[in-house]
Amino acid sequence: MATAPQDPKEKPGTDGKAARKPNAAFMKPMNISKELAAVIGSTPVPRTEVTKKVWEYIKKHNLQDAANKRNINADDKLKVVFGGKAQVSMFEMTKLISAHLS
Known part of the structure; x- marks a missing residue:
């Protein structure tokens, strides 16, 4: 069974949809x-x-844990942002930061 030839101008894997727009809420x-x-x-x-x-x-302040780069060792300024925690994971960090945004 033969398939129709592709248009040489069209990239493989595209189906003519518009490019994805950035989410306005994040901007x-x-x-x-x-x-x-x-x-x-x-x-x-x-x-x-x-x-x-x-x-x-x-x-800049070299706060990533040397053994496990997914962890952040908080200095005095970040401890306040992180709710007093001395060490947080990079995934937990975004949750803790969102509490400081309005």
């Missing part, structure tokens, strides 16, 4: 708590930028 600037502002700055930024800036802070 909406969020207000930041004083505790989180001490880490990333106080201007309202989208949720995606908050995560990027927290990771920049973690890497």
